[in-house]
Ligand SMILES: Cc1cc2nc3c(=O)[nH]c(=O)nc-3n(C[C@H](O)[C@H](O)[C@H](O)COP(=O)(O)OP(=O)(O)OC[C@H]3O[C@@H](n4cnc5c(N)ncnc54)[C@H](O)[C@@H]3O)c2cc1C
């Protein structure tokens with residue numbers, strides 16, 4: 001089995017966002033960068049599938065900045081090969097998908113996170129599925145693959161859907177689908193010997209033009225109504241008469 | 247030059263989702279400046295029921311035995327081409343976000359995801375998109391048309407559903423290969439339970455509750471208010487609550503009329519998911535907790551003491567109406 005797992009690089013979720021000098025992009029100079037939180041589930045699912053059915057897991061990242069440390073970490077968690085497609089210029093889901101499709105052959109199973117926590121778009125999987133000719137099962141919080149078919153769950157507003165299909169397929173994963181593993185020292189050492197390739201490529205032109213980046217108006221919080229149960233009646237009054245929230 | 251807007255109507259249990267009604271109303275508002283007409287499309291097992299809310303708009307239907315995102319995306323793309331429309335509008339529910347991305351992929355078109363405001367600008371649109379879970383808002387414009395737009399539930403006004411004429415079938419036959427992944431069942435959440443992303447009031451609990459059993463106090467308050475129950479990631483990770491209830495950057499982003507945070511510290515990832523709520527109340531025993539910086543009203547105190555008192559006081563206040 002050729003199993004592919006796509007890893008995005010995002011600013012740590014504690015990052016405070018500032019507007020860059022151009023007025024339309026975030027200034028992320030001081031950000032700490034991490035693997036997109038949902039992609040940890042994608043990696044774990046890819047490795048579990050390999051452990052069940054055999055084959056090889058390739059992790060791929062598209063982006064301008066050296067991501068080798070994180071790719072090595074993914075190798076330590078059980079991936080076999082890593083590829084960084086090194087680009088310059090702005091990336092959209094269509095161009096990330098196009099570059100992955102051009103460099104990663106014909107996978108039997110592809111795993112992504114449900115969305116990246118920076119742009120909050122959630123479209124790379126759909127574009128990649130289309131380009132690879134694979135059916136897409138998205139935002140899954142449980143997934144069982146057996147005898148070439150799969151059964152999955154997707155949490156929607158007020159309910160849970162059962163999603164079914166067969167391999168080859170592309171999956172985007174939500175929390176709950178598995179418990180991502182940690183790598184031990186032995187795995188970290190072994191990962192140093194696994195292949196990690198870097199190729200350079202040009203992304204497609206962007207499809208959205210950024211006009212402006214704005215920060216939300218700061219909330220005027222900080223009004224303490226009182227202490228303990230004694231403050232409850234005043235709170236109810238404020239909610240009813242002032243905030244008209246009841 | 248493509249013109250006009252196709253709006254996808256999501257139908258669940260014979261009822262058009264509120265998010266779709268909002269997308270429809272917004273499309274009608276914008277088409278006054280953009281020109282072109284608004285057409286509705288309903289796909290899937292419940293498609294025929296969509297006319298209960300399509301009003302004066304032309305409705306196309308594409309029935310399917312089981313929902314398939316791929317088949318629905320193909321149908322939406324076919325409708326867009328047939329009408330030579332410039333935009334596809336989709337309510338950004340979970341299903342809607344899957345469909346919108348798939349449709350953009352089929353059309354190989356620009357995709358404006360989860361927008362909270364739209365403005366006509368000549369023949370195109372400008373959109374406000376929250377990024378970093380709402381820590382910033384990016385104003386964007388597609389560089390080509392057609393383009394696909396998903397609209398955040400609750401961010402746009404909707405009209406009351408008005409029944410229209412029964413839909414006419416879309417001239418498009420779903421391809422068998424588009425039926426490779428199917429939704430074969432839907433288990434509704436327990437009766438009376440609201441989803442945090444759809445509720446007008448959300449009462450959330452955090453680690454300050456102390457035990458999973460103590461969440462009963464949160465449930466009681468929520469039931470008096472007709473609210474949904476939310477949770478911080480800490481208690482989801484502890485297994486006290488399900489992930490469906492998690493509010494925040496890696497959970498759900500909510501913007502209810504009233505958000506009550508109980509025993510939640512207010513970590514930046516949690517705040518990202520709820521600071522656009524209209525009114526925020528925080529109950530926390532630590533006066534320095536960061537949640538108080540965003541709360542309109544705070545009570546410093548122990549949840550075990552404050553929550554039952556608040557539930558009782560609200561019960562009395564609301565029954566008096
Ligand atoms: C990648 C990443 C993503 C994340 N995403 C999210 C997310 O989407 N949503 C989210 O919520 N978090 C998220 N977090 C976690 C976040 O950083 C915090 O750890 C989490 O929000 C804390 O939850 P809490 O407020 O319930 O717990 P704590 O931070 O432990 O706070 C408990 C609070 O309860 C108060 N308290 C204690 N006892 C009582 C009492 N008896 N009465 C009243 N108050 C009391 C305390 O004063 C304290 O303020 C994320 C973290 C990471 C690293």
Ligand SMILES: Nc1ncnc2c1ncn2[C@@H]1O[C@H](COP(=O)(O)O)[C@@H](O)[C@H]1O
Pocket residue numbers: 006007008009036038039042060061062063091093096111112113114115116119120121122123124125
């Ligand atoms: N630059 C990237 N390189 C590799 N995979 C990516 C990249 N960006 C996004 N992805 C994958 O696509 C998923 C959805 O991201 P997005 O469409 O950006 O919200 C992520 O969870 C990753 O699995």
